[in-house]
Amino acid sequence: MKIQLALDRLTIQEAINIAKKAEASIDWIEVGTSLIKEFGMESIYEVKNAFPHKYVVADIKTIDNAKYEFGICYQAGADIATVMGVSPQATLHMCYDITQKWDKMMMIDLLNTTQETQQKLAIYNKAVFCHHLSKDEQEIGGKSSRSYTNLRAPFFEGAKVAVAGGVNLETMSSLSLLTPDVVIIGSSITKAKDIEKAAAAFKNKIEDKGAVK
Numbered sequence: 577m578k579i580q581l582a583l584d585r586l587t588i589q590e591a592i593n594i595a596k597k598a599e600a601s602i603d604w605i606e607v608g609t610s611l612i613k614e615f616g617m618e619s620i621y622e623v624k625n626a627f628p629h630k631y632v633v634a635d636i637k638t639i640d641n642a643k644y645e646f647g648i649c650y651q652a653g654a655d656i657a658t659v660m661g662v663s664p665q666a667t668l669h670m671c672y673d674i675t676q677k678w679d680k681m682m683m684i685d686l687l688n689t690t691q692e693t694q695q696k697l698a699i700y701n702k703a704v705f706c707h708h709l710s711k712d713e714q715e716i717g718g719k720s721s722r723s724y725t726n727l728r729a730p731f732f733e734g735a736k737v738a739v740a741g742g743v744n745l746e747t748m749s750s751l752s753l754l755t756p757d758v759v760i761i762g763s764s765i766t767k768a769k770d771i772e773k774a775a776a777a778f779k780n781k782i783e784d785k786g787a788v789k
């Protein structure tokens with residue numbers, strides 16, 4: 577199980593400083609949507625430059641204009657780029673094709689998708705499928721509005737799955753039991769008083785569960 581550190585609502589330098597403190601306990605580094613919106617491709621370029629040996633995820637959340645958006649993310653050094661599962665099929669196909677051409681990895685954000693849509697998305701079998709509880713849903717419904725009992729519906733059997741949105745040490749225990757391939761953690765690490773300690777606590781939690789792959 578990998579830990580993806582999500583860097584949001586920070587300057588590029590703050591994001592790099594936080595990732596450096598957490599580095600020993602995390603696997604992938606996400607340049608959050610907010611950084612990409614505020615600072616553009618420079619945020620991806622600078623983060624990859626600071627961490628050339630880590631996978632850098634560009635959380636661009638593409639929903640149209642796939643060729644352009646995925647192209648500039650990969651050009652800036654991203655190893656993974658994200659597309660919304662609710663996108664038109666033409667967009668998803670394009671993202672998948674570009675990802676294959678660049679020999680990179682695509683993450684599909686399942687936010688607001690139905691089971692029926694998810695089943696159709698399963699054809700992108702080299703993608704990572706991310707179950708995502710959005711910020712707005714967290715703010716309105718609370719973190720308990722997530723009630724996953726299974727991250728792998730039969731059509732996701734053998735696929736890589738991720739989980740994101742308000743993950744904290746408490747929810748991490750139950751999520752670990754569902755054995756996602758990637759757990760995406762943002763604020764619980766980036767807003768912690770002691771970043772290094774917070775990131776290490778998540779890593780220990782995974783190791784305690786014996787769920788490391």
Ligand SMILES: O=C(CO)[C@H](O)[C@H](O)COP(=O)(O)O
Binds near residue numbers: 583609742760
């Ligand atoms: O995609 C995101 C926001 O759209 C974040 O990456 C994700 O929600 C993780 O951050 P946090 O743990 O703070 O919720």
